[in-house]
Amino acid sequence: MAAASTAAAVTPARSIFRKVAVVIILLMALDMIRYHFKRMKMKARARWFSLPFLGDFPTIVADPTKFWDNLIALAPNGISAFKILTQAAIFVTNPKFAKQIFDDQENFTLFVHPNSPKLLGEDNLVYMSREDLVRWRRAMVPNLKKAEVLHAAAYTAVNSCSNMLRKIAARSPAEQAENDVRYDIRLMNAHLSLKVFLGGYLQKGEAEWIADDLIVVTNGFIAAPVDLPFTDLGKGKAASQRIMKVLHRISDECFRRMKNNEEPLCVLDRITDSCIKAGIKGYGRTPADIAHAGLDFCFAAQDATTSALCWCIHSMEKHPEVADKIREELDRVLDKDVDFTEALPRAYNANKLPYLRAAAINQLQYRPPVPMVPHIARHDTELGDHKIEKGTIAFASVMGSKANIEGADRFEPDPDNMLDPAFKKVLCFGGGPHMCPGRFYASNTVALFMATLVHGYDVDRIRKPGGEDIIYLPTLYPRDSLYVMKSRAEAA
Numbered sequence: 001m002a003a004a005s006t007a008a009a010v011t012p013a014r015s016i017f018r019k020v021a022v023v024i025i026l027l028m029a030l031d032m033i034r035y036h037f038k039r040m041k042m043k044a045r046a047r048w049f050s051l052p053f054l055g056d057f058p059t060i061v062a063d064p065t066k067f068w069d070n071l072i073a074l075a076p077n078g079i080s081a082f083k084i085l086t087q088a089a090i091f092v093t094n095p096k097f098a099k100q101i102f103d104d105q106e107n108f109t110l111f112v113h114p115n116s117p118k119l120l121g122e123d124n125l126v127y128m129s130r131e132d133l134v135r136w137r138r139a140m141v142p143n144l145k146k147a148e149v150l151h152a153a154a155y156t157a158v159n160s161c162s163n164m165l166r167k168i169a170a171r172s173p174a175e176q177a178e179n180d181v182r183y184d185i186r187l188m189n190a191h192l193s194l195k196v197f198l199g200g201y202l203q204k205g206e207a208e209w210i211a212d213d214l215i216v217v218t219n220g221f222i223a224a225p226v227d228l229p230f231t232d233l234g235k236g237k238a239a240s241q242r243i244m245k246v247l248h249r250i251s252d253e254c255f256r257r258m259k260n261n262e263e264p265l266c267v268l269d270r271i272t273d274s275c276i277k278a279g280i281k282g283y284g285r286t287p288a289d290i291a292h293a294g295l296d297f298c299f300a301a302q303d304a305t306t307s308a309l310c311w312c313i314h315s316m317e318k319h320p321e322v323a324d325k326i327r328e329e330l331d332r333v334l335d336k337d338v339d340f341t342e343a344l345p346r347a348y349n350a351n352k353l354p355y356l357r358a359a360a361i362n363q364l365q366y367r368p369p370v371p372m373v374p375h376i377a378r379h380d381t382e383l384g385d386h387k388i389e390k391g392t393i394a395f396a397s398v399m400g401s402k403a404n405i406e407g408a409d410r411f412e413p414d415p416d417n418m419l420d421p422a423f424k425k426v427l428c429f430g431g432g433p434h435m436c437p438g439r440f441y442a443s444n445t446v447a448l449f450m451a452t453l454v455h456g457y458d459v460d461r462i463r464k465p466g467g468e469d470i471i472y473l474p475t476l477y478p479r480d481s482l483y484v485m486k487s488r489a490e491a492a
């Protein structure tokens with residue numbers, strides 16, 4: 001009797017468990033079959049196995065460098081397929097297709113990181129399809145190309161780079177060998193961009209904590225999408241709100257000054273001025289909108305530029321023949337009667353350093369800081385013979401496609417024969433309507449940093465096994481940036 005009642009109690013539970021297990025197995029099979037057919041339709045090579053429901057997500061998180069390298073190897077000049085959770089994705093290494101993804105806004109739109117709206121707000125430049133944001137972008141972006149903006153920024157950049165390099169070189173060689181200069185560069189770059197974008201509006205001490213908070217926001221981007229006060233995303237959100245508070249104060253002041261036709265002091269002033277002059281009616285007409293633009297620009301100016309500057313030191317040490325040519329040009333052109341921090345930006349702004357400019361552009365193409373830009377297919381569409389279904393995530397690989405552009409994989413600057421001086425072919429700043437508006441400012445910063453470094457210092461790399469491997473953070477860096485720098489003036 002007792003045995004019979006136990007059996008009666010277990011049987012329904014077992015049967016429910018079995019049914020649930022069967023449903024799960026069927027759903028898993030369905031997920032795999034769906035992906036398989038999508039992949040076949042796209043004519044894309046794929047990894048031998050992707051997990052149901054999770055796809056390749058665990059493999060990407062475990063070792064991103066290996067994962068992306070494997071995808072490049074799978075289709076070195078074409079399209080490979082993989083799966084992020086249940087969503088099909090493609091990785092595009094063919095430069096023609098990659099460019100098509102950037103250019104064709106009708107069929108592909110930027111795939112916004114799920115943490116982005118929480119960290120940067122809903123009204124971000126990347127949501128290009130909204131007509132009012134398109135107009136606003138058009139009014140703002142030319143400010144970042146203006147000669148007077150770039151020329152003033154060059155003086156600030158040379159001063160900031162000089163101060164940082166002097167501080168690093170003042171450390172003992174043993175201390176230098178232990179300190180990854182990536183952290184010095186990141187901090188210097190944060191202060192530099194804040195000076196250029198927000199100028200004298202920052203009050204005492206604000207630049208210091210905002211520079212720290214910008215790092216907290218960046219960490220929020222690469223964090224799991226769990227928004228709690230103690231998670232990296234929650235902390236990033238709080239940091240972004242703190243920065244926004246200051247930006248609101250500053251943009252109120254910019255509006256007041258620009259309406260009074262006062263002299264612009266920084267990039268935010270110029271952006272405010274052009275929005276007022278363009279008579280923007282929708283988004284972009286209030287100080288709050290300008291404060292948002294300030295956050296977009298300050299944030300976007302951080303990580304990729306830091307990566308580019310780390311690669312500069314790497315290249316200058318690895319290619320002494322290029323460093324020597326830059327030195328030779330500086331020695332020939334710079335006015336010796338004025339201080340270097342004055343003479344360098346003056347000569348650079350007057351276009352008197354063509355080899356240096358070519359070296360910076362070549363550097364960015366040869367070691368692109370941003371490895372890929374994810375988009376999403378808005379409709380069923382095609383890339384050559386490949387049929388791409390609506391909803392597929394399409395990663396335009398900058399690293400993969402540059403390997404297929406003749407000359408982009410070499411560091412051989414030549415001002416008379418530049419591969420792609422305006423960044424139209426090699427996609428290190430993206431392409432199409434979203435193409436990076438900070439590219440001129442960024443490439444100038446790279447050039448001026450290179451010149452300050454090779455003019456003032458001899459650099460030796462501390463070589464460690466694997467130290468030069470490329471890692472994804474998520475912009476690209478050498479695994480370590482450990483150097484000993486010696487002042488050339490002191491050695492002379």
Ligand code: HEM
Nearest residue numbers: 125126300301304305308370429430431434435436438442
């Ligand atoms: C070496 C440094 C930099 C690199 C390699 C870089 C690269 C990129 C790339 C690849 C994109 C995506 C473009 C696309 O989707 O077509 C982008 C977008 C953007 N970048 Fe940069 N960037 C750098 C520095 C900067 C700086 C200094 C600023 C600040 C002014 C900036 C501001 C932006 C903004 C606001 C966007 C979004 C544009 C939009 O979606 O309309 N970037 N950048």
